[in-house]
Amino acid sequence: MVGWAPQQKVLSHPSIACFLSHCGWNSTMEGVANGAPFLCRPYFADQFLNESYITEVWKVGLKFNRSESGIITREEIKNKEEQVLSGENIVARASEFKERAMKSAGEGGLAGKVEDLINRINTSEDEKITCVIADRSMGWAIGLAEKMKIPRAAFWPAAAAQLSMISSIQNLIDDGIIDNDGTPLKNQMFQLTPAMPAVNTANLIWACVGDFTTQKIVFDYMVETNEIVKAADWIVCNSVYDLEPGAFTFAPNVLPIGPLLASNRLGDTVGHFWPEDSSCLKWLDQQPPKSVIYVAFGSFTVFDKTQFQELALGLEISCRPFLWVVRPDIVNETNAYPDGFQERIGTRGRLVGWTSQQKVLSHPSIACFLSHCGWNSTLESVCNGSLSCAGHTLPINSLTKATFVMFGKWD
Known part of the structure; x- marks a missing residue:
């Protein structure tokens, strides 16, 4: 078991028999280009479409069936492994698509x-x-x-x-x-x-x-x-x-040359992973100026249940209105909220799956922004004059922004 690996080198290794993948597009292309049969376990966004390509259109892999409780059982994993490895048609088509991919790439x-x-x-x-x-x-x-x-x-x-x-x-x-x-x-x-x-x-x-x-x-x-x-x-x-x-x-x-915002002049966003809930803007209209805590952690942050519940309880005891973006995959639990949380907060808190961040940040009711400090979110916050609370969760660039925000280097 490793924390990370050079995937293309692994997939091109002659010992590889199949690829159990989340079906992200890059992984899909790398698997196809190396002739690896797939076992598909998609999580969100385009991964379900990619699974359909792999299993139904290209027919170079298999999808898992879930149990009544919604999980993929150990028996199902074992059975599908045996099916994909013994399925001559799948292996042959995987090799065929490898040749197609190599031909398409061409020299250079x-x-x-x-x-x-x-x-x-x-x-x-x-x-x-x-x-x-x-x-x-x-x-x-x-x-x-x-x-x-x-x-x-x-x-x-x-x-x-x-x-x-x-x-x-x-x-x-x-x-x-x-x-x-x-x-x-x-x-x-x-x-x-x-x-x-x-x-x-x-x-x-x-x-x-x-x-x-x-x-x-x-x-x-x-x-x-x-x-x-x-x-x-x-x-x-x-x-x-x-x-x-x-x-x-x-x-x-x-x-x-910045700020290059995702959607200048509050137009429609270029693209996003989930449907936007614009009804929260009407809820914001009903809140006093500079009163609402806006909470959003970007597209990729995932919390464990303990930290998720601490965040929820912290918002609850703040006694302030809050708008919290809770993506469908933000926590790996079905019922992650503290017991009775949603009933206790009532209409003081608004929970949405996704929303137009620039429209929210430009709203006069927003008091501060509890953010993961991704650079796009940081620029959007600064351009809208929002106070920020730095709750960085990913290392890529959020720590630099958290330092700027927390130590006042922009005043």
Whole structure:
């Protein structure tokens, strides 16, 4: 058992017989590309559609049947494992789809496809591609643009302080803060400059994402990307100079172009995982100005039952009205609320599965925002003048934002 693994290397290993997967799209593509028969256990969003593709359209896997109590029993798992491994048709179709995937990718993979596309456009269209903008994590696209002698910009969607930290990996090694594998040499607080927030080495983005193997994979990828993006003509960042003057002074080559909000001018959001409950806006209309605690923890946070109940009880004893976004999968329990919680809070608290966050944050009844401190949520909160309570739950970039919020670096 491991905390994380290099999935493509695992799936391409000759010892792999089948892939029991949640059917996320990336995992689905990796499984198909490596000819792995599937056992499907989807959880949310597009994963159920992907399961249908795997089991009904492509027929390269099987789905589990649930018991009357809604669980997948050990007997069902054993039976489906035997079926998928003994099913010659499934194994044969998985191999067939592997060949199709490899043929589609062609020589050069995605970079080769993009290069062909650019060449076709530039030789046949009046309007030429004169600049490539790519997410900083897609370093291959920056490298491709350099190869084709096209101006290129790397886009960073999160805080400039986090980008500065990643870009300073070699300095952190030279200063004895981390070793060559990214492992902190001791637990300490440090700052890149006095004008930037202090960071605990235990909270470095690559140091808190699972076991050592996972950390090493993430760290090595960041080191590799740091080298590739040196070829970028510009680095643009979804932030604002006035929010992070220390970070932009530290990295003057990074251009602030934010805030890039999910839906500017309160228009419809580009997309979301769950149906929005807009009725909560009418409930907000009935609350006094600056009275409501808005509670939301993004798209991926999952609580254990104990912490979920403590949060619920904390909101209850606050004696303030609150709007709490409780996604269907936010806790792995069917009845996670404390006994009698919903009856006791009555109409003082409003529970919704999903809502339009910018519309909520711009509402005059909102007093503060209890947030996981994802960067999009942080920008939306700041742009709407909301006070924030930092309840970060994921390591990726929320700890940097929590530091900004808690220690007042934006005043």
